[in-house]
Amino acid sequence: MSFNSAFRNATLEQFLAHRSGVQQSTTFYRLHLDALSAQKGTFRQIRYWVTETVLKDVPEVRPGEFLYANQGYAVAAAMMEQITGRDWESLVQEHVFAPLQMTSATIGIGYDDIIPPKTPVGHDLPLDKQIPIPRPVLSSTLLHNDQAATGPGGYIACTMQDWVKFLHAHVIGVSTGYLTDVTADKLKRPFIGVEGYGLGVSAYNRTWATPGQALVHSGDIFGQDTVFWMTPGRDLIVAAYTNCLSVDKSTGLALDNAAGMLIGRYAANTTTSKAFVHAPVILDHLSIFPRGV
Incomplete structure (x- = not known):
């Protein structure tokens, strides 16, 4: 593989921490969407091209x-594929879904034309509309190729219950043997400094999260929007989701407010805080943390 010499010393952890220098998704699609759509082959072959x-x-x-770049996760997946000789899809099934008993987890974007649908259908809410518009089905070719390009950064779908199993691994991973001490520590601290983005999550100092820091991530894809806040030190996980993405990002703010309300209830019931049971906690991360695509 030939590559720009500026990437010669890039590490796996830099790709996972969005510090490799790789272009963000909007740039990738602007420059390479036509070429991506024309690719043929397996996920692994197209991911190598990406x-x-x-x-x-x-x-x-x-x-x-720092630059949030989903294609950096595609590079990380390709690195795993090169070392193991197996595709990322089978690796995540074996090493994540199976041991964490995430029985509902799948890889891919779900569309359901049944009325009423059995699975959540992504919606968009334009600025001039009050009723969300369902996302149209993409062509099978584009879905296949885009999974190769973006799948490792955002194509996993599962129930909320199974998602929390994944998040809970931050809490019980060491005691169950799923994570080593070193890995568990890396997954809940910033890559650089005392606050900020780490390997898949951001870590911030919050009084309600002590001991330890609050971990957070938010993201949207194909008309789905979600956020979680958690504190491994208190075994607290708050996750919120909606199958609607608003152009003005108000859905993300609503999810954050819902998370803040739940954290406020938790803080009032388990600490000496004077927060009211339904008093929201100001999370304030949307202005400082980019929402993944």
């Missing part, structure tokens, strides 16, 4: 600087 493509381009930011 990896080679983004690593040939000039870094969008200096390697080491």
Whole structure:
């Protein structure tokens, strides 16, 4: 594989922490959507093409600087595939879904034309509309190719119950043997500094989260929007989801407010805090943390 020399010293953890310099998704699709749509082959073959493509381009930011880039996770997946000789889809099934008993977990974007639908259908809420509009079904070719490009960064779907099983691994991973001490520690601290983005989550100091820090991530894809806040030190996980994405990001704010309300209830019931049972906690992360796509 040939690549831009600026990426020569990029590490796996830099790709996972969005500090490799790889271009963000909007740039990737603007430059390479037509070429991506024309690719043929397996997920692994197309993912290799995606990896080679983004690593040939000039870094969008200096390697080491933060830029949220889903294609960096595609590169990380391609690295695993190169080492193991297996595709990322089978690896995540074996090492994540199975041991965590995430029986509902699938990889791919779900569409359901049944009325009423059996699975959540993503919706968009434009600025000039009051009723969300269902997302149209993409072509099978584009869905296949985009899973290769973006799947490792956001194509896993599951029930809320199974999602919380994944999040709970941050709490019980060491005691159950699922995570080593070193891995568990890396997964709940910033990559650089005392606050900020780490390996898949951001870590922030919050009084309600002590001991330890609050972990958070939010994201949207294909008309679905979600956020979680958790504190492993208190074994508290709050996750919120809606199958609607608003152009003005109000759905994300509503999810954050819902999470804050639940955390406020928890803080009032388990600490000496004077917070009212239904008093929201100001989470204030949407202004400082980019929502993944």
